[in-house]
Structures are given as C-alpha cells and as structure tokens.
Amino acid sequence: MPTVSRFAWALVLCSVLLAGCWDIREPEELVHVQVLGFDVDEEGNYLVIAQSPMPQAAMTQSDKGGGGGGAAQPFLTQSEKGQTLSQALQNLHRVMTRELSLGHVRVILLSERLAREGIDPVVDMVTRERQLRLLAGIAVVEGDLDKLMRAQFPPESIPATGIGRMINTFGRRMAVSTSEPLLIKVVEYLRPGQDILLPRVRVTTAEPESKSTEMPGTPPMDMFGSAAFCGPRLVGWMGERETRGWNWVKTRNRRGLLLVELPGGCLASLLVVTSSATVEPVVDSREVRMKVKVQMGVSLTEVSGPAGIVPDLNLTDEETVLLIRRRLSEVVRNDIEMALAKAQELGSDVFGFGNLLYRKHPELWAEVAGRWEDIFRRLPVEITVETSLCRPGFIMNTLRTR
C-alpha cells in the first residue's frame, strides 16, 4: 500500500476511534442500585424506592471506628414518584448526586397495593429496560415497603445485602418459601393456564434510618409463605405449609424440615434430601382431573419428646420405620391438600394445572380456556405420596444416660 494511502487510512481510523466516547460513565459518578421497590399511591402514581450501597460512607465509618451516632450511613435510600415506573426512576435523579445504575439490581420488591392493582407495568418495564436483568429476585412486601427499605438489616451493614440474602438464600432454599429469578417468573407469567406465586416478605419491626443508627438485633422482615396471583393481580397469601405443599408438587425448593408426631407425643425432625413429583392430567369424557404423585426421601435429624424425655426409637425395627414413613406421607399430603384448597379458594392456578392441560391436551384446552378459573376451583386432584427414610443420621437408636 502506498505511503499516502496508509496515512489516509490512519487518519480515518484516528478520526473514528479517537473521536470520544458517547457512553462514558465514570464509576465515581455512578450509584449502583441493589434493591428496587415499586409501589403505587392513591392517585395512581408509581413510587420507586432505590437503595444503593455507599462504599465511601462505609469507609468513613470504619475510619471512625465503626460508626455510631451521626456517622454517615453506608447506604442510600431514595424514593420518587412518577406517572410511570420509568418516569419515577428518572425523577430519582432529582434527589441524587450521582447517576443511577441498574445493572446490579439483585432484588425487586413490590408493595402489596401495587401487586393487587396488577403487575403488568412491572413485567413490561423489567423485560424492556436496558440495564435490568432477569437474574434479579422478586418478592411482594406485606407492610410498609418504604419503611422496610430504610431500615437496618443486622448483621449486614447494607440493608440491600440483607434483603438480597434473605430472599435469594432463604427463599430459594427453604420449602416454606419460594424465590426464583425474574426470568422464571416472567416465563410462567406468560404461559397459558398458569398463575404465579411470588415470595411474601412481611415487615416486622422496621424502624426508619433517621431514628437510630445503631443496629437492632434482628432484620426487620421475615419470609413467610408466598403471594398468589390470578393473572396480573395478587389475590391472596399462602401460608408456610401451603407454600410448602406447592413446593412439593412443583419440586422447586426441596429443602426443608418436617416434623412428624410419633406415639407418646414424640416429635421426629426429618430433613428432606430428595423430592420429586409427577402431575398427570386425566380426561374422562371431557371431564378433567389431575393425578399428583410425590416421592420424597428424608433423613432423621432429631427425636424429641415432652418434658425433655426422648422416647425409645429403634430404627432397626421395620414397624418404626414404616410408622415414620406413614406419618410423613400424611404430613406431605396435608401440605399439598392445604395448598390446593387455598389455591382453589383464591382461583389462582399456581400449580399450572391449566398449562399442563394446554400442553398435553391442547384441543381440550382450547374449549375450556375461557372458563378455566371456574373449572380449576372445583378440579378433582388425586394425591399419592410415597416416602422413604433414607438416613438415620449417625445413630440408629435413641441414646440414654445410665
């Protein structure tokens, strides 16, 4: 290539590559939101609450020897209103000294009021928005969302970390709750014949940050059961056992501790180690029913009795093992029946029985789709539970002092 030509190319490259960066975002000018809260007021305006860690404040606190009265909070919580969620988010910049970055949002919290009005705008925004990712967790808050997001979360110095850990760790692992990434919830939300179940967060003792900078003993929220939706609207709460029953059928969160009562008032604590389920739609002369079969394996973690006396429990005895299995099956069956009864009462097909019918018998689904909610409310479900005691722990028989 002639020298002139090379020079020309170099000039073109320089003019293109060195012209500047249009999307430059300096890290020190950003604030990374970790928890987003969405609420709606009486006038129909959306309220967005954003919480972000402030590492500089945390460093200042540690320099001063762990904070105390008057020390800067290591997090920042701001809220603003708008006619749409995006406008409310945009309005947050009015009260922020830095630009909001949503790329690190770990949890999205919805107020009960917004959930009852309908979550379509939230689904639309989170799937359309450039920075948000469908990896975040989502939950419905029963209680004052704003108060919760301004409260301390011991032992975490940043509440967002605490909220994220409680929802993403406890919620995703324990069978009495549920928590899955937005992606799974959005996909379920869009399926025909399927309603969604979101984790339920209860505000317990939340105190606003302004009242105290000292950490109270426990986090100001707990995870308690789940929120059942019918289409885009929250229609009711499901308790811990009901949520657990849902988990057994949907095989989502398979960890959990079950207590079964044995003769003599003795309680056996059983830890779920394996759990699987099959659901099959049965169609008899255009009538639909569901057959649910749950298989579960547990490990014995403790046996306790009234007044501190542990009754004899000999696991080498087949009858004893059979008894534990039978009682366990009853507990699991009761969980499922309670979940089913609640879902049918609410008209919320959180089990996705309608979707199963759509997938296995699409021609029948086309006929019944319009009146599925009514059909679901009185849908007969046969439940079969098979359980096994997989492990006794490290000891076979009860230990006693001589």
Place this chain on the structure above:
Amino acid sequence: MRVERIANRQMGFIIFMIRTTFIIATLPVLTSGNAGQDAWASALLTLFVTVVIAVGIAALGARFPEMTVIEYSRKLLGKYLGGLISLGFLWLFLHIAATDSRLYAEVLVTGYLPNTPLLFIVSSMVVLASLIVYQGIESLGRLADALIFLFTAFVIASMLVAMRRIDAANLEPVLARGVGPVLSGTITPIAVGAQFIGISMLVPVLTAPKKAVSAAILAALLNGVVLVLAAVTVVGTLGPELGSRTVFPFFLMTRSLELAPRFLERVDVFGTIAWGFGLLIDVTLFLYCGSRGMSQLFGLRDYRPLVAPMAVVWALLAVHGYDDVFEVLALFRPEVIFPYITVIMFVPFLLLWAAYLIRRL
C-alpha cells in the same frame, strides 16, 4: 498478477459464520412466523431447504470454476439480461451487509451504548472490513481461520449456560397446531439463505473450485444444527411467548443467564463478541463481493479502487437506509422478504440453471 486463493475450508468457515451470526441476531424461526414452541421444527425444515439452496448456488459455480456469478450470468443469459441480473446481485451484496451491520449496531445501542451514534458503530465495522478487503481475499480466509475457534466456542458457551435454564414445558405442546405455524417460521430463514450467494463469488478463488459443493453443504448443515440448537435453547429458556416477542431473543436469553451467581454473570458477552466476529466476516465478504462484482461488471482490472467509495455507500445505507429498528425488522417479515429475495435471487438462479441446462442439451 498473482491470483489470490483461499482454501475450501476457509470458505466453509466464512459461510458458517455469516449464517450463524444472523441466527444469533434475530432467530427468525421464532420471531418471523408464529411457530412458537415448534420453532425447532421450523429450524429443522429450514436446514434441509437451505442445504438445497447452498448446493444450487455452489454446484452452478463449480461448473464455471474460473468465473464469478457476475461473469457467468452474462455468459449464460447474454449481455443485457445477465447484466441486469448481476446488478440485482450487486444490490443484494450491498443490502445484506448494510442490514446485518445495522442490526448489530442496533443491539449494541439497545443493550450497551445507548448514546453512541449508529454511524460510529457501523463505520468502525466497515472501516475494518474495507481494510481487510483491500488486503485481498486471502486476508478474509485467514481471518476466518483465526476467528472460527473463538466464534464457535462463544456460541457453544452461550448455549451451554442456557442448558441449565431450559424448561421442557416451554417446548410443549409439540406440533399441536399442525404444520401451518411451523411452515410460517421457515419462510424468513429460507429467504435469508440469500447469504449463500457469497459462495458464487468465492468459487473462482478457491484452491479446489470443483469441490465447492461439499464445503457449502458442510457449512449449511453445521449452520442448520446451530439453528436447531439455538431454537431449542432460546424457546426452552425464554418460553415461546417471551421469545417470540423479543427483538433479539438470543441476546435476551444470554442476558438473563449467569454461569455462577455473583462470580460470572455477564455471559451475554460471549454471544455479543461472537456476533461481532461473524458480522466482521459478513461485512468483509459482501464488501469484497460487491467491489469485485462491480469491477467485473464494468470491466475494471482491479476491484481495490472501488473498496473505499463502496465502504462509504455501505455505511451510509446501513445508517440512513432504515429510519429505525422497526423498519429493519419489517424487512424480515415473511410477506416482505420472501418475494424480495425470490425476485432478486431465487428466480435469477433458476434462470441461470435453466440456461445452463439448455446449453448442455
């Protein structure tokens, strides 16, 4: 003047990469028709038809091992009709490259760089492509050799990460609505088989032009397999509802995945880089095809003087040829793209084949 050559293997890599890039871009089996959860079946049908298209183009080229399609069009159909068809092909080269680079610029603007001008993104790609074209076709061949491993690894990595999130329920009911929706999902990807026209310009520079067909078949088959796998992973992960309503489904899928929570989350970078590699090959190939074809049509000895002005036209068409992304995507509607490609490419190739067979009789 030394004749530049590339290996048949390199042509296979080039064709595989440009076709796969388009799949990553829009996954037309899912987004263009209403195949929904049966997009994998549309992909399977598309595989067979595109193999036929690739064979049709490569086999005719192999019968004229020293000529490009621009040259043998005039030989088979005469100066005027052949010239007219060649003009159509030249326009197609321009249009494919411009549209593909616009799509890439759109995803970068949508996902990462909202304030960066489209012209900057497109120009960066076109400037780089024109430098490669200026260096000759061998540079493109070597570039394909250099990038194929990373390209394939990144595409496979994206799909492997997605495997964890695949829910079989998203793929049901299977073929419940009959074959109509499945066929509707095949029209656009088959029409986009127009990309195989690049083969007709590469055959004369191959080290073994008469074996062009096998390289083309292999590229089309591998691409078809990737298309089927992409359809399964995207629908299995996003579900048919979300997947079909998404502008860039493969991209959204990778954005919604993590390899290990809080350790390796941004796996979309794999797909985006692979797309960038593929697009560079794509734009380079069609810039080469356009400038070489133009030089042959107008009797110039070398195509290189045409590269810079054509690059400018390429970039401008990519940016100003479409008002917005809706207009780009409107082109891929079955009722738009199929008649368009049929008139500008499928019918001319049928004419060329007919003329060739009549001559043989």
